Amino acid sequence: MEIQKLNWAGIKLTTQNKTILIDAVEDFSYYKPVLGEAANELIVFSDNVQADYIIFTHMHLDHFDKSVIEKCLKKDGKLIVYSALEPLVREHVEHVEIVVLNLNETFTENNITFKPVYAMDGIGDMQSSWIVEDGSTKIFHGGDTIWHNQFWKLGKENEDINYAFLPVNGVVVNFEIVGLEYSPVAASLNIKEAFSAARLLHAQKLVPIHYGLFSHEQCYIPQQFDDKDLQQYSAETKQEYHILNDGEVLI
Template sequence: MTPTLSVRRLAWAGVEIRLGDTRLLIDPLENVAPLAPVMGPPHRPVDPVDTPPGTHALITHLHPDHYDHDLIARIAATGTIGCHTPSAAALHEVGITPVAQDLGQSRRIGELTVIPVTSLDWRGNDCDQVAWVVEGAGRRVIHCGDTQWHGSWWQIARDHGPFDVAFVPVNGVIAHFEGYAANVP
């Protein structure tokens, strides 16, 4: 019997992907305290994330709504933490040893293959952000982190599509940062 790929939404941008004995979390989040000054309290409760041995994680970028340091450190104790190569040094500085990947570089995590692809946030900052393509059991999932529309979508679709499931930001910019403003018509 072929194992089934299962996907479950977690809090905020978090996603859990399972295939057989392989459990992968992308941008898991428990600690919302750093977000309160920028976005206020969450609209829904944020549940604790179960992290049994062998849980692995991928990080799209190091903003506190996608990177929960304490949770990632807990996962790193028994699993791997994947990141885009430019983010690796910052993780090393805080005691996390990541598996760094360049854009387009594939890696196996148990029964899954993970590949970082281009991402671009609302400020035009793409140097440290990625979307993740996850493949397994004949299925493809893309988790886009904070990306907005950019010119690399066509290449991502040609290289890695079609996708069975796509997790994309849909709410638009709701935060206010000094020196940045969302374009509001």
């Protein structure tokens, strides 16, 4: 399996001569009033990527990009959707084959298995994490989940996870602009929680996602960390990690 880090939480998997996009987003402009400007130049991938499968953890527009589905999904490609999100997806997407899965239900095709599993969204919307495996590599993608009490169970029920892609920015959001009351509690895993979650998942390596690109002094305030913090939490949890920069490929 070849894994490329895309923007923010997005990754591209290439295996069995098939391409899979997870939380692949190119256009963040709609959320600019609350996320702010991107700190780095965004990766443009939709002109040269044709995906056989597209999955996403939830419908927030920094994880779900309708234009990517329209441009990147092959004519015979499949959109694989967690069942709780199906009604919302069908409001936005037409003329696409959709495979609908309940939590912990699997879909296997071309020797690739997809499975949505439990997640908890930071502001109460519906969300799942995803497990994708190809017989030699198994990845866990956590979208922007917050800490929850199912990591123990997920680790027991899903053995041999090689890479856990988990959010690490521990962001505090102030979305009063869209009618949500302010809370100082983080709306995604922070770096310490991500290391702990990866450890409970028994993942060989944590790959941090969902950090560094966006910050807004009033609406979107991420927790800051550096290499020392990564090394410290890795040592404390005995959990290895791998930093994958946007655009970088892991084989």
